[in-house]
Amino acid sequence: DQQVKQNSPSLSVQEGRISILNCDYTNSMFDYFLWYKKYPAEGPTFLISISSIKDKNEDGRFTVFLNKSAKHLSLHIVPSQPGDSAVYFCAASARGGAGSYQLTFGKGTKLSVIP
Amino acid sequence: EAQVTQNPRYLITVTGKKLTVTCSQNMNHEYMSWYRQDPGLGLRQIYYSMNVEVTDKGDVPEGYKVSRKEKRNFPLILESPSPNQTSLYFCASSFGTLTGELFFGEGSRLTVL
Numbered sequence: 001d002q003q004v005k006q007n008s009p010s011l012s013v014q015e016g017r018i019s020i021l022n023c024d025y026t027n028s029m030f031d032y033f034l035w036y037k038k039y040p041a042e043g044p045t046f047l048i049s050i051s052s053i054k055d056k057n058e059d060g061r062f063t064v065f066l067n068k069s070a071k072h073l074s075l076h077i078v079p080s081q082p083g084d085s086a087v088y089f090c091a092a093s094a095r096g097g098a099g100s101y102q103l104t105f106g107k108g109t110k111l112s113v114i115p
Numbered sequence: 116e117a118q119v120t121q122n123p124r125y126l127i128t129v130t131g132k133k134l135t136v137t138c139s140q141n142m143n144h145e146y147m148s149w150y151r152q153d154p155g156l157g158l159r160q161i162y163y164s165m166n167v168e169v170t171d172k173g174d175v176p177e178g179y180k181v182s183r184k185e186k187r188n189f190p191l192i193l194e195s196p197s198p199n200q201t202s203l204y205f206c207a208s209s210f211g212t213l214t215g216e217l218f219f220g221e222g223s224r225l226t227v228l
Binding site: 006 | 148150163173217218221
């Protein structure tokens, strides 16, 4: 049962345009959401996050929107640049037992920004 | 430089030959975790550790073992590797909070023949 879903395996966008990557989740216990970016032959790197008590967080060209009622979040990249071409993973965090927390990842969306 | 270091980066082995993938972090993180990445399946957690001597199963622990004897090291052990363990493996660490950003290693590509 997939708790974090990225339904688009790939996305192509023209340079300078907006890229919108979507993520849906099913577990209402998720408290925190993160986006990671991964280039080939490298480990994922943290990009941006949002707490469940907020609906928007912005960092430069990157903005994450959270719609709790719809259990949906999205990552907007404006303007898109060729260097943004990578796989983007959506992740959600929930508190587990004994003070632990579990981070669940989606399957990823491969973004290609065309010059 | 803050980093998570995995070794080996690439390994080809045969079924049944025990192997260990090492992971070390220099950020004094309490939390460490192993993930595997497979095409179409994304990142799936194998095991994680909240602190020294505290480990727990993730989503896909079968066929793997881990240990956490020191804070900085979290090796992944495949006692009897099988071809379905051919994958790209990532070690990660963080300070262990709900909002804690995970720092990933560069990955270890394992092929089991």
